[in-house]
Each structure stands twice: as C-alpha cells, then as structure tokens.
Amino acid sequence: MGQAVLSVSGxxxxxxxxxxxxxxxxxxxxxxxxxxxxxxxxLGPMPESQLLVMTALMLADELADARSGTPSSxxxxxxxxxxxxxxxxxxxxxxxxx
Numbered sequence: 001m002g003q004a005v006l007s008v009s010g011x012x013x014x015x016x017x018x019x020x021x022x023x024x025x026x027x028x029x030x031x032x033x034x035x036x037x038x039x040x041x042x043l044g045p046m047p048e049s050q051l052l053v054m055t056a057l058m059l060a061d062e063l064a065d066a067r068s069g070t071p072s073s074x075x076x077x078x079x080x081x082x083x084x085x086x087x088x089x090x091x092x093x094x095x096x097x098x
C-alpha cells in the first residue's frame with residue numbers, strides 16, 4: 001500500500017492509498033487545503049473539525065450540482081462560495097430542527 005502525506009491548515013495527515021495513487025491523492029489533498037484556506041480567510045479561524053466539515057460540505061454541494069447537470073461557470077469567486085456555504089448550513093439547520 002502507498003502512503004500520501006497531506007497538509008491541511010498546518011496539520012499533516014498520513015493517508016493510505018493504492019500504490020501509484022500517491023500523486024493523485026496529494027493533488028486532491030492540495031485542493032482540500034486550498035478550499036480550507038479560502039474559508040479561513042473569508043470566515044476567520046475556526047475549530048479544525050468545523051473547517052473540515054464546511055470544506056466537505058462545499059465539495060459535496062459542487063458534486064451534487066455536477067451530478068444534476070448544473071453547469072459550472074468555472075472558478076467560483078470567494079463570496080459566491082460563502083453564499084453557497086450559507087445556503088448549505090441553512091439547509092442543515094432546517095433538517096436538524098425537523
């Protein structure tokens with residue numbers, strides 16, 4: 001088994017992966033790190049677990065859009081990311097209170 005080391009918000013994560021997949025896993029980790037950094041710049045410092053969940057929610061939202069055929073307009077400006085994230089959080093809060 002291969003291993004890739006990812007760095008997100010100053011913390012290192014050793015991830016086990018298939019041999020040969022290390023460069024891909026590192027690249028995906030860099031994408032996560034960049035998104036986490038953008039969130040921190042936009043919203044300020046937050047607990048690591050919250051930052052990782054918010055980053056995952058943003059990625060899941062983009063994946064859902066891609067699966068539904070919603071066209072992507074390319075890189076999303078940070079304020080649009082925050083608007084999308086706010087929409088996701090509001091949905092989660094409604095679900096939690098139901």
